[in-house]
Amino acid sequence: MLGTLTTPLEQHRLALKLRPLLTGELYLVGKLKRAVYVWTDGLFQQVIAADEVPGKERIRQLVREQVREVYVHPEDIENVHEQLEIALIKVTRALSIGDPRENGQRAMKLMALNLTGLYQNPHDDELLMRQFQSTQNMAKFLMENRKLQASFFQDLAQENFHFTILQPMLSSILLLGFLQTTHMFHEREIETLYLTSYLKDVGIGLIPEDKYDTKGLTMDEQKLFAHHADFSHDILDGRVPLTKNQLTIIKHHHFLNDRLKRILNHSAPRGEEQGMAFGLESTLVAVADIIVAMTSQRPYRQGLTVYQSLELVRKMIADEYPQEFRALVVYLRQFFRN
Ligand SMILES: [Fe+2]
Structure with missing residues (x-):
């Protein structure tokens, strides 16, 4: 842990601003604009500092510690959603190029992240259409790779x-x-x-x-x-x-x-x-x-x-x-x- 913000006012401000993000989605972040927090013992605790690119080992460690969700500022959520969209379109359009096992695994993880976003925002047309199209591509890919x-x-x-x-x-x-x-x-x-x-x-x-x-x-x-x-x-x-x-x-x-x-x-x-x-x-x-x-x-x-x-x-x-x-x-x- 990097540290806890101790004042009740700081904690209150964070509660109003922060949004949940699946820990695995941190892989999609380029450079963070703001710090990342976890919710432990009734407090937000900072686990990754602002202006950092979250390291793979750090993310794996959080997953090992059973941290399913982290909390980030809205501007970083936007960044993640943009990256997810780019990555999902890229991987599901080119599933047959390269190693199919690796492509399939990556695509499924990204689709799971997108589906999580869709559960959280079921009326978001873009998320739904992206899920629809990537699922169609995945069906063809799975049929070809029995x-x-x-x-x-x-x-x-x-x-x-x-x-x-x-x-x-x-x-x-x-x-x-x-x-x-x-x-x-x-x-x-x-x-x-x-x-x-x-x-x-x-x-x-x-x-x-x-x-x-x-x-x-x-x-x-x-x-x-x-x-x-x-x-x-x-x-x-x-x-x-x-x-x-x-x-x-x-x-x-x-x-x-x-x-x-x-x-x-x-x-x-x-x-x-x-x-x-x-x-x-x-x-x-x-x-x-x-x-x-x-x-x-x-x-x-x-x-x-x-x-x-x-x-x-x-x-x-x-x-x-x-x-x-x-x-x-x-x-x-x-x-x-x-
Ligand atoms: Fe069901």
């Missing part, structure tokens, strides 16, 4: 991003790879479903961040969280070129959750739940999401194994989609074999 899909997934899962960022990114990779193996979809359809899956959680941006990590949410808070799919639909509708079908999939991407809850609680199916309400595409988007969610660790619970999650998926979909379920088992066995 052998790297599993390693991109594993690398990304190790990153320190919040699970609300990792969840759509990981589930979309899994979905894309599976759709390719089934040979039931054209490339264009796979790209479209990847994009749909990737953008399905942008509505999280309308939910206060302190509600993400808690187990004991009130009923109202649970309802609010459950509405993120509706929020995603409303945020995206008319602003990016998504079809009605894509928007419907997004709006209902948790449609299997009631069925899952019933299976977990060993309760009998309800009348209206007998058949699959939303077709194969919606089911596959939802299943990829559920598998990633169930196998990931959350702040309030342990993750299941892939086989435990598949057993639950079997109960959810195997009656309606026996062939697709078998193909999914084969695919996941291969995907997670290491």
Whole structure:
């Protein structure tokens, strides 16, 4: 730590000015105009001085210390957003030039940063369009680099991003790879479903961040969280070129959750739940999401194994989609074999 500002007045001024920035975004900063702070023990503490270029080792150290966010002045935030835009456009337009693994890893990190920005500002058209375009480019790149899909997934899962960022990114990779193996979809359809899956959680941006990590949410808070799919639909509708079908999939991407809850609680199916309400595409988007969610660790619970999650998926979909379920088992066995 470089130092603490001790006077209450200085702390108060900082509280009014400073804005949060993901620690990883410091990599994008050229020279800082103002100092960088962390929030510790109820005070802003300076960790990087003004006029410095944040060193890689310093940033890594902050990440190792589990500092997810730092606080910077607005002028440095602007600088970071400009750099992110330049870097993201550059890397996602030239994914196939050079080492694909390195390019893919870098692009995914930048896309995660952009997605974080989008969650924070869901009504920002530029952020949304940039996310849309880079996701389209990424879909093509992943389709061309099938052998790297599993390693991109594993690398990304190790990153320190919040699970609300990792969840759509990981589930979309899994979905894309599976759709390719089934040979039931054209490339264009796979790209479209990847994009749909990737953008399905942008509505999280309308939910206060302190509600993400808690187990004991009130009923109202649970309802609010459950509405993120509706929020995603409303945020995206008319602003990016998504079809009605894509928007419907997004709006209902948790449609299997009631069925899952019933299976977990060993309760009998309800009348209206007998058949699959939303077709194969919606089911596959939802299943990829559920598998990633169930196998990931959350702040309030342990993750299941892939086989435990598949057993639950079997109960959810195997009656309606026996062939697709078998193909999914084969695919996941291969995907997670290491
Ligand atoms: Fe979701």
